[in-house]
Amino acid sequence: MLPDALSGRWYNSRTFDPDDPWADFAPRSAAVVLVDLINWQAHRAGFSARVASGDYKTARCENVVVPALARVLAAARDAGAAIVHSRLASRAVDCADIVPALRAYVRAAEAWEGNWAAEPLDGLYSPGDLVVTKSGSGAFGSSDLDQVLRNLGVRTVLYAGVVTDRCVLLTAAAGFDLGYQQYLLTDCTAAVTAGDQAAAERLIGGYLARPVTAAEAVRAFEAG
Amino acid sequence: MLPDALSGRWYNSRTFDPDDPWADFAPRSAAVVLVDLINWQAHRAGFSARVASGDYKTARCENVVVPALARVLAAARDAGAAIVHSRLASRAVDCADIVPALRAYVRAAEAWEGNWAAEPLDGLYSPGDLVVTKSGSGAFGSSDLDQVLRNLGVRTVLYAGVVTDRCVLLTAAAGFDLGYQQYLLTDCTAAVTAGDQAAAERLIGGYLARPVTAAEAVRAFEAG
Amino acid sequence: MLPDALSGRWYNSRTFDPDDPWADFAPRSAAVVLVDLINWQAHRAGFSARVASGDYKTARCENVVVPALARVLAAARDAGAAIVHSRLASRAVDCADIVPALRAYVRAAEAWEGNWAAEPLDGLYSPGDLVVTKSGSGAFGSSDLDQVLRNLGVRTVLYAGVVTDRCVLLTAAAGFDLGYQQYLLTDCTAAVTAGDQAAAERLIGGYLARPVTAAEAVRAFEAG
Amino acid sequence: MLPDALSGRWYNSRTFDPDDPWADFAPRSAAVVLVDLINWQAHRAGFSARVASGDYKTARCENVVVPALARVLAAARDAGAAIVHSRLASRAVDCADIVPALRAYVRAAEAWEGNWAAEPLDGLYSPGDLVVTKSGSGAFGSSDLDQVLRNLGVRTVLYAGVVTDRCVLLTAAAGFDLGYQQYLLTDCTAAVTAGDQAAAERLIGGYLARPVTAAEAVRAFEAG
Numbered sequence A, B, C, D: 001m002l003p004d005a006l007s008g009r010w011y012n013s014r015t016f017d018p019d020d021p022w023a024d025f026a027p028r029s030a031a032v033v034l035v036d037l038i039n040w041q042a043h044r045a046g047f048s049a050r051v052a053s054g055d056y057k058t059a060r061c062e063n064v065v066v067p068a069l070a071r072v073l074a075a076a077r078d079a080g081a082a083i084v085h086s087r088l089a090s091r092a093v094d095c096a097d098i099v100p101a102l103r104a105y106v107r108a109a110e111a112w113e114g115n116w117a118a119e120p121l122d123g124l125y126s127p128g129d130l131v132v133t134k135s136g137s138g139a140f141g142s143s144d145l146d147q148v149l150r151n152l153g154v155r156t157v158l159y160a161g162v163v164t165d166r167c168v169l170l171t172a173a174a175g176f177d178l179g180y181q182q183y184l185l186t187d188c189t190a191a192v193t194a195g196d197q198a199a200a201e202r203l204i205g206g207y208l209a210r211p212v213t214a215a216e217a218v219r220a221f222e223a224g
Helices: A047-051 A055-078 A100-108 A145-152 A164-177 A194-207 A214-223 B047-051 B055-078 B100-108 B145-152 B164-177 B194-207 B214-223 C047-051 C055-078 C100-108 C145-152 C164-177 C194-207 C214-223 D047-051 D055-078 D100-108 D145-152 D164-177 D194-207 D214-223
Strands: A030-035 A082-088 A130-134 A156-162 A181-190 A210-212 B030-035 B082-088 B130-134 B156-162 B181-190 B210-212 C030-035 C082-088 C130-134 C156-162 C181-190 C210-212 D030-035 D082-088 D130-134 D156-162 D181-190 D210-212
Touching: A030 A055, A030 A145, A030 A164, A047 A055, A055 A082, A055 A156, A055 A181, A055 A214, A082 A145, A130 A145, A156 A164, A164 A181, A164 A194, A164 D164, A164 D194, A181 A194, A181 A214, A194 A210, A194 D164, A194 D194, A210 A214, B030 B055, B030 B145, B030 B164, B047 B055, B055 B082, B055 B156, B055 B181, B055 B214, B082 B145, B130 B145, B156 B164, B164 B181, B164 B194, B164 C164, B164 C194, B181 B194, B181 B214, B194 B210, B194 C164, B194 C194, B210 B214, C030 C055, C030 C145, C030 C164, C047 C055, C055 C082, C055 C156, C055 C181, C055 C214, C082 C145, C130 C145, C156 C164, C164 C181, C164 C194, C181 C194, C181 C214, C194 C210, C210 C214, D030 D055, D030 D145, D030 D164, D047 D055, D055 D082, D055 D156, D055 D181, D055 D214, D082 D145, D130 D145, D156 D164, D164 D181, D164 D194, D181 D194, D181 D214, D194 D210, D210 D214
Parallel strands: A030 A082, A030 A156, A082 A130, A156 A181, A181 A210, B030 B082, B030 B156, B082 B130, B156 B181, B181 B210, C030 C082, C030 C156, C082 C130, C156 C181, C181 C210, D030 D082, D030 D156, D082 D130, D156 D181, D181 D210
Antiparallel strands: none
């Protein structure tokens, strides 16, 4: 690891304090960004659970992610933060608007805007939240998320979603280079295996986004 | 003006021929991009007609743009080109997702996704068309239009819409720097006055997009 | 024009005051962005003057733009603002890094990085200024200008350069959709004819960037 | 893993063949993108080796990456592919153009354009190569790399560089969402430990970029 003097604004923090992750947290310029917490990706009856990545991810979403995240979202809304749902879904009959590698996958999942597959998991969406549709893996790279956050005046982002070492990682990666101050809500994310989850937290926590728990985030929003 | 040798790929044409605007036109890698041809911007009962820019624009949309563009769209769909509707509309109750300068304007127009205000003018939309929502003036600068066109394999764009010297200009301007080969469908665009329209055609036609008529475009799609 | 209530944040002003263009001006989060004020574009012995657009533009640069802008730059540097020079220039022997439409033009001008053609006009550059190389017409669309300005903490941009209704317009157009609060330094810009200059000021002044003079900007930087 | 039918264009391949990674490889629309193979990041006397990540990375660069990559670059140049060096370096005295989290790090490394620190490792650069300067971690997210590749007509990218699970990963991640067909030159990349390298190859190889060796790439360029 680098000496403290060189990693002093790690995660694009304005005033980095290794002992206080929330030193300069301002809820009104923060957003919780949800990545693919939608039925085809994260519901036990969804496409992903049926054909690809199995029980661990879905069970973690149901038992850990949704209850923890619901508390974060409630606190965030109360504190005046923005909530943005990003979702991999198509607007074209043949899914030709989707990045080539993922096109057959999205089509097989029937993840068109308006379908159940593309809807947020129960308990996460509330009127007033924003929804952006992404055509690829990372939300910044494949939707207008950055433009929306700029207009909202957001400077700080907390990430939740699936899959931790795929779409969540790609979103946090791009957000880092865009200068956002970043947090990873560790217990609001899920990977395909527990090992992948641990590796992803370590990787993202390296310098991209500061790992925090949902409980810590709730306290920060309440204190803000 | 520049010598021919220096302007030989003007409008990002691959093989520029001053006598044949369609020398290398390939309908299957082309898209017609509509800019703000939606009710609040272009309908005679829409917000813009009521408070701001008056009769010329609305009448031109009704009498010239819609009939001419409908023919282009039919030919384009038959030829396998993509149709993308871009529209200035909000996804947030308070319109805070809109670029600051236009926020009050969009809110006063009640141009939320799902409202009549944000719907395409009658006669332009067909199932299979794509719709992108923009948060600002230019469609490339304020939506995910570029990502969608890349995924669709589009290299050539034909522009239609309002206002010629505002949102249409900004869209064609950004498309130029993105390397798209570009056409302006002159009689499928409208400005606030006839003088503004003429000036905008001259400006855009300078190097950004080749001015063509709807009738010429129809023939090109049919020949493609 | 729109009622005041609807154009109340025109030019992305945070607090728009029709009588005070500088109501919320903060020099330390401002940048002066120069567009193509480089030898091949704006010097009387440069390529552009030789082959294309003639005496008016070059004479205006020499007699009006450079002296006025030099005063703005001095005041801006004293006030802690950033200065960014953007320039259309190539980094490739065959200019294949340039947008197709402009490739032959840049090559004929011998506008490679390091050549006299690509250097700023005398009297404008000072150590500490930043330089970005653009591969197309608009500086946001064809360089990393936005990333640089974000990192610098810039929220307000003042534009100078050539050609007012081409590269300057395209830069201000994209900056608008990116949410920057914007000013056009009218007497620090030049077009090919006086008529084009007047039309461009009207067009850009419509909603993209607030037209101000160099003298007004100097006072604002000194007051800041 | 997904059924073949759903991962059939993995890595954005146009015609994915699990047994032939080079089925549709076209050298003239390909580029080798080098990430941070510059002295302060990868040389044994460079800043990174001195203060942060130690012997494994530097030794691997010297003994494995540079010799293997030099062969790839020679074959790529002969085949008409583009070579683009991307490097984390500053153009500002105070490094304020760098993304906040990395600013102190770049400044301590004295990685300004023109310094030895910011120069490519010996044996990698050749006249005719392109160089882009990045202000953050991922080359697409923090430089004009995408614009340059678009103008060059590049559709396929092969990645080399350091650090495999940081700047290389972020670059490949963004390139994926931009639709590039992607390869990871495994023995032309280095991480801080052998374990990190293996994990990064597995992560990137999951769907972002197809892992291949330098020897395989040389054969593909020679066959192209």
